[in-house]
Amino acid sequence: MTKRIAVLVSGGGTNLQALIDAQKNGKIVNGEIAAVISTKEGAYALTRAKNAGIADYVLPRKRFDSNRAMTVALVKMLQDLKIDLVVLAGCMVIFTEELAQSYPNAVINVHPALIPSFCGEGFYGLKVHEAALQYGVKLSGATVHFVTAECDGGPIIAQKSVAVLDDDTPESLQKRIMEEAEWKLLPEAVSLFCQDRLAVNGRTVIVKE
Amino acid sequence: MTKRIAVLVSGGGTNLQALIDAQKNGKIVNGEIAAVISTKEGAYALTRAKNAGIADYVLPRKRFDSNRAMTVALVKMLQDLKIDLVVLAGCMVIFTEELAQSYPNAVINVHPALIPSFCGEGFYGLKVHEAALQYGVKLSGATVHFVTAECDGGPIIAQKSVAVLDDDTPESLQKRIMEEAEWKLLPEAVSLFCQDRLAVNGRTVIVKE
Numbered sequence: 213m214t215k216r217i218a219v220l221v222s223g224g225g226t227n228l229q230a231l232i233d234a235q236k237n238g239k240i241v242n243g244e245i246a247a248v249i250s251t252k253e254g255a256y257a258l259t260r261a262k263n264a265g266i267a268d269y270v271l272p273r274k275r276f277d278s279n280r281a282m283t284v285a286l287v288k289m290l291q292d293l294k295i296d297l298v299v300l301a302g303c304m305v306i307f308t309e310e311l312a313q314s315y316p317n318a319v320i321n322v323h324p325a326l327i328p329s330f331c332g333e334g335f336y337g338l339k340v341h342e343a344a345l346q347y348g349v350k351l352s353g354a355t356v357h358f359v360t361a362e363c364d365g366g367p368i369i370a371q372k373s374v375a376v377l378d379d380d381t382p383e384s385l386q387k388r389i390m391e392e393a394e395w396k397l398l399p400e401a402v403s404l405f406c407q408d409r410l411a412v413n414g415r416t417v418i419v420k421e
Numbered sequence: 422m423t424k425r426i427a428v429l430v431s432g433g434g435t436n437l438q439a440l441i442d443a444q445k446n447g448k449i450v451n452g453e454i455a456a457v458i459s460t461k462e463g464a465y466a467l468t469r470a471k472n473a474g475i476a477d478y479v480l481p482r483k484r485f486d487s488n489r490a491m492t493v494a495l496v497k498m499l500q501d502l503k504i505d506l507v508v509l510a511g512c513m514v515i516f517t518e519e520l521a522q523s524y525p526n527a528v529i530n531v532h533p534a535l536i537p538s539f540c541g542e543g544f545y546g547l548k549v550h551e552a553a554l555q556y557g558v559k560l561s562g563a564t565v566h567f568v569t570a571e572c573d574g575g576p577i578i579a580q581k582s583v584a585v586l587d588d589d590t591p592e593s594l595q596k597r598i599m600e601e602a603e604w605k606l607l608p609e610a611v612s613l614f615c616q617d618r619l620a621v622n623g624r625t626v627i628v629k630e
Binding site: 326327329330345346348349350353355367368369371373378414415416418 | 535536537539555556558559560562564576578580623624625626628
């Protein structure tokens, strides 16, 4: 059966767009984006969803007293929508363990660094790239991984490296990592999931032929 | 003036061989390997040095009461040999801060991972690759960096990624990282140093044209 995908967003939704484009081009095999859920009202990602004819929902963080309360509401919404795969695509809310518990090995996140470098609490958005530049690494990149209760700590599905350039700013590095790594890795990982080709063995993810 | 290079080794000396081969092929511009110093008697790296007509020395760890005493003796030897650049090429002794203090931004180490992943105390030899496989990363690689007082913490000169394969063992990953990354990065970095093309600015290394 075709897998129903929910994409969680908070902002511009460029990773969402990469998924929409991949779907249009037939590159999400056995899956369809069934819902786009934004944690912010008015996020441009919602417009992208409307333009693509995908149902869009808003679940504003400010409506809830805690991340946990919001996570419980999200899980209820995902279950009502009969979602099989949850994709965190630039979603700025840190959901609590109830999400991964309700969707074990079925929540995918993209992190803009080569985990375990520059990940975990405090490493989000531009802060990741600021840290990489401050450290002076010559390679950074992106990691697509399953979400567990541990922040950025779940089994890794795919990683792609991107060169850091001498004149990079956090913004330019962020942009290049999105273009060269995130927008490629994320649709590929989603398509593999939808084909039941991702086997998780402890911390290791194997792509089945 | 041609830079005089000392290569520190402890074992088989495959990184040393990569440097010897690069030198033969004219790829170490403005530098010559003036000495190979082994921390172990009978290391095969010494035979490689002899075969290449390079002066070889033994400075056995067991002759010294402490790493500090050994480091002080090493610095004395390097100064006597008028060494400009010290390369740690699979050297299993952890030298103390006297080495980096005597040769600031003139000691180069190669580490078999993408620093800051899988580096620091306890991460040496096969343990690095065991940790990478246990974590489940899909990319590892090698890092060439200047040595400071902090273990594996100095400014990064170059990094190269290597794919981790599903059937990798620590041994197979170690071998591929050597072949695909270490043997390329290390001679390149040494040649750039010898041409005075590496500028260190804080934690960032810039390659000058």
